[in-house]
């Protein structure tokens with residue numbers, strides 16, 4: 001019981017030194033959880049948005065389809081297999097036909113992906129209902145706010161669209177902007193123009209079941225088998241790129257993240273390691289008084305761990321309300337971030353999972369314990385005479 | 394127990410490596426110390442006093458030769474056993490006091506007893522007694538920062554004496570004290586030496602300390618050049634020695 005007694009005595013007697021350490025450590029706890037929650041919230045929201053508005057519960061792709069190669073997209077469609085037709089007709093999936101073309105706003109030419117989708121679909125969360133033709137003879141078109149800005153288009157504007165049909169012949173018609181949608185996901189917005197899939201099939205002179213890809217419903221239960229023409233791409237595959245991008249963008253270049261984590265680690269290092277090195281003369285004294293090495297190591301390590309535990313309590317006192325508040329209110333996302341090309345929502349809600357809490361608590365506790373243990377061990381390995389003289393290494 | 398002496402050094406040599414070469418700080422030291430001595434290792438700065446004192450206190454090891462403390466060859470002691478020897482039988486007084494800054498006077502003096510796992514009641518009694526010896530009973534709750542240098546050194550003496558060790562090793566205990574405080578601390582140790590028969594070995598070049606010694610071992614360049622009995626000039630006031 002000697003070691004806990006002494007650790008407790010040291011901590012309570014040290015007064016200001018203890019509270020300073022504990023406070024700095026508590027900031028580390030809160031900062032790490034806050035930043036991680038911010039990033040977790042962002043990736044969660046981005047993924048949710050992507051699934052809601054683009055990927056659904058996975059997709060079937062025409063075997064030649066490559067979303068990153070606009071040159072081959074014209075040749076990457078075929079009539080759907082009967083299994084996929086069944087899914088689409090029962091509302092469990094939506095087919096999308098894609099071709100590359102151009103629009104001519106204000107007489108300028110601008111390349112665009114023309115995408116056809118069933119106006120009645122409920123699979124992805126886009127206002128496709130406006131694409132249904134009542135009596136108009138002009139094709140209604142749907143674009144996103146980014147595209148509207150790029151092409152300088154407003155609701156009700158007419159714009160000429162040009163494409164090549166399945167025979168390779170250029171054709172053109174006017175479409176009317178029926179709605180401009182605000183979506184977080186840039187890839188359904190930037191350079192995209194949506195029309196009804198029926199209209200697009202006619203424009204291309206394609207078959208009635210022609211499609212480039214099929215988006216499955218988010219909560220689809222059984223996925224039909226893939227075949228030679230139709231390749232199944234599950235959510236993980238579709239999200240892979242973005243997950244990596246989020247990781248790279250947020251962890252690699254977010255100044256905030258690096259700064260806060262760095263500060264937290266620095267704080268832990270400073271308070272613990274420096275405190276312990278400053279106390280090497282004290283350790284020398286303990287050795288001279290006859291305290292064995294092992295006990296000195298236990299004592300200082302326990303003190304470090306106790307600092308961590310106290311910091312946890314203090315951190316909870318001001319951190320929990322702070323974290324709850326920020327999770328409720330969210331953060332406005334700076335413009336710079338939405339230009340990363342990732343679908344960054346305009347307001348971010350940090351997400352704090354149990355894993356994050358436990359992970360951070362473990363991280364900080366293990367760190368303080370290690371950074372208390374290692375320097376102590378290094379010092380007590382010195383001859384008592386060297387430790388007493390306050391020798392460094 | 395060898396020849397029965399409290400401390401014996403046999404052909405003691407200490408070398409320090411300095412830039413690839415070896416510097417010999419102690420050359421062939423053969424000394425014996427008996428129980429109850431009040432002895433000083435004296436000599437100019439750099440003569441090896443501290444080195445010798447530290448080796449006797451098992452804080453450092455000799456390069457060659459042996460030190461037998463209470464029948465134990467310090468070279469053969471494992472780290473733990475050396476710690477044990479210090480806890481049970483040795484007290485240290487340092488030039489810079491080396492009190493634990495966050496502890497109160499009471500806690501500082503109590504510390505060696507905690508290492509001995511003495512019961513709470515016994516500890517309290519012993520600490521209060523030790524503080525009485527050094528006349529600090531009214532400062533038990535103070536912290537080192539609130540004390541004068543002389544008071545700090547008296548706490549250090551109480552800490553060294555509280556467990557009534559066989560041996561107290563004091564390295565330049567008066568170097569940071571003024572004359573009045575030096576005499577005060579020396580008188581205290583002189584008195585405890587007689588009352589408790591504790592062996593005191595000093596490392597010092599302070600004439601005030603030398604004035605209290607009963608034996609003077611003079612070191613120069615790591616060698617003993619003189620080892621003589623002396624008659625203490627102090628303490629003049631209570632002169633009732635044998």
Ligand SMILES: Nc1ncnc2c1ncn2[C@@H]1O[C@H](COP(=O)(O)OP(=O)(O)O)[C@@H](O)[C@H]1O
Pocket residue numbers: 409410411416418436437438439440441442443444445596
């Ligand atoms: N750790 C050390 N490393 C190298 N040289 C040392 C060390 N400690 C002491 N010395 C040298 O040994 C000699 C004796 O030192 P010391 O015992 O401290 O002398 P004193 O206490 O008599 O002043 C000095 O020359 C000193 O420089």
Ligand SMILES: [Mg+2]
Pocket residue numbers: 442443444564565596
């Ligand atoms: Mg010295």
